[in-house]
Amino acid sequence: MTPQAFKNSWTNTDEPLSPVSKSRLDRFDLQKPTFDFLHVAGLPGYCEPHLSFANDTDDTYYGISKLTEQYDFEEDELQFAKYIVIGSCRDGDAIAIDTTDNDKIVQLDHEDLFSSMYFNSSIETLAEFLILYRDFETEVLQGKDPNDNFQCYNFTDEQFERLKSKMFSVDSGAVTESGFWNEELELMLVFRQEKFL
Numbered sequence: 001m002t003p004q005a006f007k008n009s010w011t012n013t014d015e016p017l018s019p020v021s022k023s024r025l026d027r028f029d030l031q032k033p034t035f036d037f038l039h040v041a042g043l044p045g046y047c048e049p050h051l052s053f054a055n056d057t058d059d060t061y062y063g064i065s066k067l068t069e070q071y072d073f074e075e076d077e078l079q080f081a082k083y084i085v086i087g088s089c090r091d092g093d094a095i096a097i098d099t100t101d102n103d104k105i106v107q108l109d110h111e112d113l114f115s116s117m118y119f120n121s122s123i124e125t126l127a128e129f130l131i132l133y134r135d136f137e138t139e140v141l142q143g144k145d146p147n148d149n150f151q152c153y154n155f156t157d158e159q160f161e162r163l164k165s166k167m168f169s170v171d172s173g174a175v176t177e178s179g180f181w182n183e184e185l186e187l188m189l190v191f192r193q194e195k196f197l
Helices: 003-009 032-040 074-080 123-141 157-170 172-176 180-196
Strands: 051-053 083-088 094-098 104-109 115-120
Touching: 003 032, 003 123, 032 123, 083 104, 104 123, 115 123, 115 172, 115 180, 123 157, 157 172, 157 180, 172 180
Parallel strands: none
Antiparallel strands: 051 083, 083 094, 094 104, 104 115
């Protein structure tokens, strides 16, 4: 997904995209497609499923920054210098770009010495997953009370399989490897079972 396509597809005015200024991105060793995506489109400040992303600010925690700027690693600093933090998950784990692995998007477990788990293959596939999840949730909530926080888990098997299949075709690793989206799909089924079956 190109940055312009993402901008055109992201119609949620409650959570607008936050492009990052060139001057802020210049200090990171990002590949051109990643740089361009963050500069042209950016990511939403918040979106489902409980993800928050960096704003265009110099703030170490609310803007885009190196993991080593957010935490003091002392002797391990070189090992973690490759991570550029662009957001966080519901449990506080960092969402980061691994600049040594083709700008792959990873989840860094803050309770396990920032061990790395697969998130998405690129910033483009991450953006596409945000659109897929948004469209899935819109379809599921149609005709239901949007103020009921659990209605988004009141989906059919067909809706779930369609989402999973679309995700797999965009970025199979995100669905099959241990990491955020794989875990999210499992949690969706658990919450549905608890609330609706």
